[in-house]
Amino acid sequence: MEKLLNFINGEYSEPQSGQYLDNFDPSTGGVYSKVADSDSLDMILAIQSANKAFEKWKSTPVEKRAEILYKIADLIDANADALAFAESQDQGKPVALAKKVDIPRAALNFRFFAGAILHHTEMATDKDGKLLNYTLRQPLGVAGLISPWNLPLYLLTWKIAPALACGNTAVCKPSEFTSKTASLLGAIFNEAGLPPGVCNIVLGRGETVGQTLVSHPGVPLISFTGGTATGEKILKSTASHFKKVSLELGGKNATIVLKDADLKKTIPGVIQASFMNQGEVCLCGEKILVQEEIYDEFLEKFVAATKELQVGDPQDPKTFMGPLVSEPHYLKVKSLIDLARKDKGKIIYGGDRPEGLPEKLKNGYFLNPTIITDISNCSELHQTEVFGPVVTVAPFKYNHDAAKWANNSPYGLSASIWTENLSKAHKLAAGLDVGTVWINTWLNRDLRVPFGGFKASGQGREGGSHSIDFYTELKTVSIAL
Ligand code: NAD
Numbered sequence: 001m002e003k004l005l006n007f008i009n010g011e012y013s014e015p016q017s018g019q020y021l022d023n024f025d026p027s028t029g030g031v032y033s034k035v036a037d038s039d040s041l042d043m044i045l046a047i048q049s050a051n052k053a054f055e056k057w058k059s060t061p062v063e064k065r066a067e068i069l070y071k072i073a074d075l076i077d078a079n080a081d082a083l084a085f086a087e088s089q090d091q092g093k094p095v096a097l098a099k100k101v102d103i104p105r106a107a108l109n110f111r112f113f114a115g116a117i118l119h120h121t122e123m124a125t126d127k128d129g130k131l132l133n134y135t136l137r138q139p140l141g142v143a144g145l146i147s148p149w150n151l152p153l154y155l156l157t158w159k160i161a162p163a164l165a166c167g168n169t170a171v172c173k174p175s176e177f178t179s180k181t182a183s184l185l186g187a188i189f190n191e192a193g194l195p196p197g198v199c200n201i202v203l204g205r206g207e208t209v210g211q212t213l214v215s216h217p218g219v220p221l222i223s224f225t226g227g228t229a230t231g232e233k234i235l236k237s238t239a240s241h242f243k244k245v246s247l248e249l250g251g252k253n254a255t256i257v258l259k260d261a262d263l264k265k266t267i268p269g270v271i272q273a274s275f276m277n278q279g280e281v282c283l284c285g286e287k288i289l290v291q292e293e294i295y296d297e298f299l300e301k302f303v304a305a306t307k308e309l310q311v312g313d314p315q316d317p318k319t320f321m322g323p324l325v326s327e328p329h330y331l332k333v334k335s336l337i338d339l340a341r342k343d344k345g346k347i348i349y350g351g352d353r354p355e356g357l358p359e360k361l362k363n364g365y366f367l368n369p370t371i372i373t374d375i376s377n378c379s380e381l382h383q384t385e386v387f388g389p390v391v392t393v394a395p396f397k398y399n400h401d402a403a404k405w406a407n408n409s410p411y412g413l414s415a416s417i418w419t420e421n422l423s424k425a426h427k428l429a430a431g432l433d434v435g436t437v438w439i440n441t442w443l444n445r446d447l448r449v450p451f452g453g454f455k456a457s458g459q460g461r462e463g464g465s466h467s468i469d470f471y472t473e474l475k476t477v478s479i480a481l
Contacts, residue, residue, distance in 0.1 A: 002033040004179050006042055006203055007186030009049040010196025011273060015204070021176055024093035024454035026323040029315055029363030035179045037435050038204035043212040046200035050142040050169040051218055053197030060195075062117055069114035069165060072190035076107040076157075079188065083181055085152065088314045090180035091152055091321040092365070093277050095315050105445075106157040106181075112447045113161040113262035113467070120318045120468060132479045135203040135474035136184055139167035140244065144219040145180075146210055146234075149175035149325050150387070156182055159223045160199055162467035171219065172201045173210050175226075177326050179203045206230065221471070224248070225282075228385075228411075228456045235459075243437065246460035246470050248282070248452060250385045251413030254406035255285030255442075258399065258419035258444055259293040267298075267305050267442065268417040273416055273442040275309060275369045278321050279389035282352040283414045283436070283443055286386055288393040289402045295395040299373070302393070303349050308371050311354040313361060323365040333388035336381060337370055345375035346393065397422060400437070400459040403431040412454025435461070 002022060005012040020034035036042070057065075058183050076083065082100035083106070093102070124134040145159040156174055163170045174182035190200055202209050204228075215237045216220050224234050225248040238245050255273050257266060273285040290298045314322030324330040337351050350370030357366060370390040375381060381392060396402045406415050414436040417425045422439070429437040435453040438444060445451075448464035462470055 066114040073110035089300040111167040117165040152178040153181040166471040343379035413457035
């Protein structure tokens with residue numbers, strides 16, 4: 001059976017302990033490969049290797065660094081089909097989605113930050129002709145980059161690209177549930193001419209290797225995307241070293257449909273925002289709020305469109321939703337549907353496994369898209385992130401009620417507003433306590449804009465110049481003239 005290995009100092013290596021984790025194909029529930037179950041020793045080797053490579057990489061001319069990043073992007077494009085297949089098999093996402101979104105975005109991450117670093121300029125100020133100030137940016141050293149399982153390559157490369165572009169070296173810790181595409185990156189790095197040690201990838205569990213990475217004194221910067229509870233642990237583990245930390249965490253996002261929304265455009269958008277990638281996108285809108293005048297019409301059309309979604313084999317190009325990522329996650333999502341039942345919610349669509357799946361998929365972690373209405377106002381489901389294909393729909397009367405409902409959450413990641421009245425949309429957007437508001441669109445990303453969350457959805461912003469800010473230290477030099 002295939003073994004997914006660590007990539008340390010430019011070479012694939014077995015974990016020192018010789019231990020491996022089972023890696024499941026979520027569409028069959030069967031083990032299809034083994035993932036290195038690394039321990040602190042592997043992680044320390046990777047950190048040492050990144051540390052050794054740092055001096056040379058930071059003084060590599062920016063044009064050369066950018067050239068290598070551009071090559072990595074080209075190689076991701078050249079291997080797009082194989083990477084999309086691997087991502088789909090490993091994560092359960094439809095291969096069509098991986099081809100359209102995940103893999104192109106991974107290439108774009110490298111291309112974008114190669115360009116960004118080439119074009120980056122710093123400021124200088126003059127004070128009365130007597131004092132000249134300018135700023136210098138310097139990389140910090142070894143960046144610890146930790147990613148979750150929902151958008152494996154997309155999110156890991158969102159961290160690697162700016163970290164390396166700015167002259168840091170890196171140690172990556174992808175999710176133990178989805179290590180496959182990260183493990184394929186090593187060969188791409190070597191082919192692109194990335195020097196050994198500049199980017200290392202250590203596979204294994206969060207509580208072991210992840211914990212070593214965040215608490216190691218030789219790693220001054222941590223970029224983490226994952227759950228809020230893990231983010232809190234990481235903040236505590238990094239506090240005593242005053243590490244630079246960026247946290248992109250969970251969400252409980254609202255989709256707000258105003259009475260003047262154009263439902264022809266809105267329904268397809270809300271379908272994506274609800275169920276794309278089986279609802280396993282931190283930005284999915286799990287709470288749909290619809291103005292009461294159009295509530296019945298919206299619901300009827302939304303349910304009709306949901307019924308059309310094909311759930312099944314992620315390798316079938318027509319599939320819209322594949323299986324959930326793992327058995328524990330599948331059980332968690334099912335338990336939240338049960339909670340909705342207990343809280344008097346009406347499951348008006350879904351809530352169960354799809355029927356008629358082929359024999360080979362009968363043990364896969366499949367769930368129908370699920371729509372819940374009439375759930376009690378005080379249900380825990382309004383506060384808990386499902387991270388699966390489950391939405392609640394509720395009516396509201398006034399826009400300020402919608403804002404109140406959207407903000408009634410420990411999280412503050414994103415929201416979407418659907419309306420033809422932009423004046424109302426602007427006012428509503430300004431009142432939402434979230435990092436990103438989309439109007440008449442969803443998950444429409446421009447890599448130049450800041451990305452991050454309010455409240456328990458995280459701290460810090462990445463994206464464009466904000467990433468350059470995060471992955472460098474800024475120094476002011478003042479000269480008396
Ligand atoms: P998770 O927090 O369980 O794991 C994320 C990563 O952290 C994994 O690589 C894991 O191995 C590692 N990890 C776990 N414990 C650790 C520790 N003590 N020290 C260091 N690393 C540790 O999250 P998940 O289940 O993989 O992902 C789902 C969560 O991610 C959801 O809450 C989702 O909303 C969130 N997410 C947020 C964003 C965003 O941009 N805000 C994007 C995607 C996913």
